[in-house]
Amino acid sequence: MATKTSTTPGPAEEGAKSSNMRSLSRAMEVFAELQRAERPQRLSDLARNCGMSLPTTLRILRVLQDFGMVSQTDKSYRIGPAVLPAAKSFLENDPLAVAGRPVLQQLATQTGMSVSLHTRLGFERILVARVQGKAPMQYDLPLGKRLPLTRGAAGKILIAGATDAELQQVVAAAIASGHEEQGFTVEELKSRLPEPGCDYAYSANERVVGVLSVGVALTNRAGRANESMALNCPAEATTEEKIKANVPELRRAASRLSELLEGSVY
Amino acid sequence: MATKTSTTPGPAEEGAKSSNMRSLSRAMEVFAELQRAERPQRLSDLARNCGMSLPTTLRILRVLQDFGMVSQTDKSYRIGPAVLPAAKSFLENDPLAVAGRPVLQQLATQTGMSVSLHTRLGFERILVARVQGKAPMQYDLPLGKRLPLTRGAAGKILIAGATDAELQQVVAAAIASGHEEQGFTVEELKSRLPEPGCDYAYSANERVVGVLSVGVALTNRAGRANESMALNCPAEATTEEKIKANVPELRRAASRLSELLEGSVY
DNA sequence: AATATAGTTTCATTCTATGAAACGCGATGA
DNA sequence: TCATCGCGTTTCATAGAATGAAACTATATT
Known part of the structure; x- marks a missing residue:
C-alpha cells in the first residue's frame, strides 16, 4: 500500500523538459513569466522573455484570459481572478x-x-x-x-x-x-x-x-x-x-x- | 485614453467557445474540473467529466503536474501548490x-x-x-x-x-x-x-x-x-x-x- | 505629418495532439 | 491458484491544430 506523492520537481522554470504537449507547456511558461515579474507585462515582453513568437503568445494569452487565469488592461497582462478559487481549492483539499x-x-x-x-x-x-x-x-x-x-x-x-x-x-x-x-x-x-x-x-x-x-x-x-x-x-x-x-x-x-x-x- | 479592462466572461465553465488552442482549452477545463469537485479525482473521472479520452487527459495532467499546477498521490489528482504564488501575484498586482x-x-x-x-x-x-x-x-x-x-x-x-x-x-x-x-x-x-x-x-x-x-x-x-x-x-x-x-x-x-x-x- | 513601434490577422506548412487499440498491472472473486 | 475485470499506460498512424513569416493595422513618437 505504498503511497507515492509527488509534485514533480521538473521544469517549472525556464524551459527544460521539452517534448510533450508543446503548446500547453508554453502556455504554462507564459503563465509563470507573468507571475515572475511583479509589474504587468506587455505582449512583446512576454514573447521575448518566453522565447516565442508574438502570434503564439497572443493566442495563449487569449485562451488563458477566457478562463480568467489572465486579465488584460489595455495592452498589459497580469494574473487573473481565476487563480483565487484554485488557491482556495488547494488550501482546502x-x-x-x-x-x-x-x-x-x-x-x-x-x-x-x-x-x-x-x-x-x-x-x-x-x-x-x-x-x-x-x-x-x-x-x-x-x-x-x-x-x-x-x-x-x-x-x-x-x-x-x-x-x-x-x-x-x-x-x-x-x-x-x-x-x-x-x-x-x-x-x-x-x-x-x-x-x-x-x-x-x-x-x-x-x-x-x-x-x-x-x-x-x-x-x-x-x-x-x-x-x-x-x-x-x-x-x-x-x-x-x-x-x-x-x-x-x-x-x-x-x-x-x-x-x-x-x-x-x- | 480609454482604458479597457476585461476578464472576458467567456467559457470558464463547460466547453463553449471552441476553436482556438484546443489542447490548451482542454487543459484549462481539466484544471477547472479539478477545482469543481472537492474530492481528489481519478484519471478516468476527469476524462469522463471533461469529455476527453484517457490518454489525452493523462498527458495534460502530466504537464500541469510538471508545473506544479496539479499534484498526484497514487492515482488521484488535485490542485497543486503552484497556484499559491499565482494567487499571491493576483492579490498583490x-x-x-x-x-x-x-x-x-x-x-x-x-x-x-x-x-x-x-x-x-x-x-x-x-x-x-x-x-x-x-x-x-x-x-x-x-x-x-x-x-x-x-x-x-x-x-x-x-x-x-x-x-x-x-x-x-x-x-x-x-x-x-x-x-x-x-x-x-x-x-x-x-x-x-x-x-x-x-x-x-x-x-x-x-x-x-x-x-x-x-x-x-x-x-x-x-x-x-x-x-x-x-x-x-x-x-x-x-x-x-x-x-x-x-x-x-x-x-x-x-x-x-x-x-x-x-x-x-x- | 512622418516615422517607428507594438499589436493583430492571414495563411501555408509542419509537426504536434489525438484516440484506437494493444498492453500491463493490480484487484476481485471464484 | 487462476481467470476476469477495471484502470492506467504506451504505441502508433493520422488528422488537424499550432506555428511563424509576412502583410496589415493601430498607436505612440518625432
Missing part, C-alpha cells in the same frame, strides 16, 4: 496544507516559535502554511511566497542530499531569481549545507538578518524530500543552542505529519 | 484587489457593515476582497469563493441589464453549480432583479438566511459590468430601510474605486 495546519499550531504553542511548512517547486520552495510564535517575526512571509533553496533551514534541508549537477541548477535558479549574487558558487552553497548524515539544517541571518532557524524534511517514503518544516525565531529571543534544542520536537512533528499524509488514502 | 482594499476598509468603517468586492468570472462571481463590519457575519466567506450570479445583491447587480439569452445561461450555470434548485426559471430570477433603471440591487435572506445586502456595479466604461461591491449585514443589526440608506455611500465608494482603476495606467 491538499493533504499537506490541511493536515499541516494543526500540527504547526501545536508545535508553535509548544516551542513558542514560528513554524512554517514549505513545498519544493522546481528549484524554489513555496510557503504553504505558517503559524506565528510568541515573538512576532515582523517581516512578512505570506502564503505562496517563493523562497530560495539556497538560504534558510527550510530550503537547505531540501537539497541536503543533492548531487552536484542538481546543486548547479539550484544555484543557477537562485541567481536568476535574485536570491543570490551573480558569482555565487556550488562550493559556497555546500559550505552552508548540513553535514552528511545530519537530518536537520540550521541557519542564522541567512535569508533574513536577525533570524535563526532549524528545518527538517518530511519523509515521502521512496522519494526525494519535497516538503520541509522549520522553526524560526528572531535572534533577540533565542540562541543557536536554544533553537537547536527544539530539533527533536520539530523532528517529531514532521514525522507525525508525514504519517498523516501516508495514512490519508486520497 | 491586480488593480482591483489592491485599490479595493483601502476603499472597502473605509466604507466598512463608515457604515459599520461588512463590505465585499466581487469579480464576474464566466457565470459565477468570485470574492476578491472583503472587510468585516462591526456585526461579525458569522458564516465564512473566504477569498476566492465562487458564488452565484442569481443570489445576493452583489451577484444580481452584475446581470441587471442582461438579455434573456444570457439569463438563461446564468440560470443553467447556477443549477449546475448547485446554487439553485433543479426547476429554477429565468422568470423567477427576473422577479428578484432590480427594476430597470435602478442602479443597485437588494437582497434579503437570498443566499444566506438572516443576511441583508445591497450591491452596486463598478463602471468599466464601455463594457458590461464585471465587478461589484456590496454591503452585508445580519438581519438583527439592520432593516431594509437602514441598509438601503447606505446605498449613496456605497455608490460613492464604487465610483471612487472605478476612477482609481481608470487612473492607474497599468
